[in-house]
Amino acid sequence: MTAPPITELIDAGTVQGIADEVWVAMLGEDEFLVPLPAELPTETVSAWVSVSGPWNGAVVLTCAPATAEELTRFVLQAHPPELLENGDVTDAFGELANVLGGNVKSLLPGPSKLGLPEVGTTPSAGSPVDTCRVDAVWRGHPLSITVQGAAAPVHPERNEVPL
Amino acid sequence: MTLTATSFDYVRQLVHRESAIVLQPGKEYLVEARLMPIAQKLGLAGVSELVETVRKRPDPASTRRIVEALTTNETSWFRDGDPFTALTSTVLPQLTAARGANETIQIWSAASSSGQEPYTIAMLLRDAMPTASSRVRITATDLSREMVERTRAGRFSQLEVNRGLPAPMLVRHFTRAGSEWEISPELRRMVTASECNLAAPLPRMGPFDVVYLRNVLIYFDLATKQAILGRVKQLMRPDGWLFLGAAETTLGIDNTWERVVVGRSSAYRPLKGV
């Protein structure tokens, strides 16, 4: 069973709506994403979770490394560690992608399975016809959320991570 | 684009006048965040421009949208659940016994917001008293047209269903509708929603057997409280039940009510012969 491309399953407005709820609940009730396209810096970091089922791909959150740190501070604001370690950023930034991913998954034709969050170099974009992208600004920091189909498998057995 | 002190002050006064809610200084950021979507929809450059436009030429629709944007709060489903438990444990069994078998029992949720209270009542009845529930009609009213429309639609965001709705009730009575949850048509049919300003003469409704008027009186001065209680009583059956918010009472406001203890909650009933 194969699902149609993501652009026929969800639209950017829906992804933005999910992100708005995640921001309000996880970062603070006055935190919101302004839906303005802004250019991402050259150096970026991403957090993503894979989705497998009728539709295969990943939900990817991308921003500057400094923005990922700032996001982490807001996620942990009520319960901060004494010192922000690298592991905290990976963990909190990954959890944001996880929560975004789970809510996106619930809109896809199911049943689908969610992978565990991963953080690292921004994966290359999927095919434009199979990508739903939201660009936004949070507190002046540009970031993007993409729901992107897995690239055509070169090695099918290694296809669970967006290539 | 920053909100000027004059604009913020104007918004504070407007919200206080229309809703009795006080915006503390330092909430400029909140005003910016909540009003920006309205400014954008009207094609204005920013929130200050929106406030200036409304200040120069106030129109009811725009002031209302501003007040609503700043005063809507998430409401819980079983928030302070005792008045709901009282309904199924005491109030409805008494009412069904007292009324004829074909008589309709009418419940009024008088400040129903986005619909959590009337639908909580509907779900409870459907689950706990399936036979009696077919005789019950629930009227939901709110000051805000937007809230009334949301109640009619019966759709709630993920954050809203997280607020005190028991998971077994969620899966029994709701289905996913995109990123939202939609209540079953069966329950939607039990609830009729309309606009109503409690601080003005009320439309012809009722007579009601049970009224939920919770966390409304706290916003008004004594004279308005008295007027509201008087008008509500005129729409109630003589042996009806009124539930107020946990911090509210008729004592010291209107002594034509009798306070009765129902389980862990209190209700107020019209005193006979007054």
Add this chain to the structure above:
Amino acid sequence: MRALVIDDSRAMRRIVGGILAGFGFEVEQAGDGQQALDAMHAGFVPDLACIDWNMPVMDGLQYVSAVRSNPAWRSVTLMMVTTESEHGQIVRALAAGAHEYLIKPFTADAIGDKLSLLGLLPTEVTA
């Protein structure tokens, strides 16, 4: 009252644990279902377990089934706290024995509402 917060995200454990501590709970944490079972075998039997679904080693659903199959742990209240939000997933978790289900993202108030439903608010305010 004792609570066990089970999530592979340290940030999430800190957030949920911090909220529960604010409600007066003594909180322990576990990074997956197996660690949680180990803590319980070692003597930390909580009044409430808050459980993520997707975790390495042992996921939340397997943990719920394991707790439910041990009569000694009958008094433990189980609440899923997860981003899994399909209707069918919630039904599966309830069928496996979870008492409540909180969908991520959530606010601190939402945890308070759930504790109130479960009768686990130590300082419940009554009229």
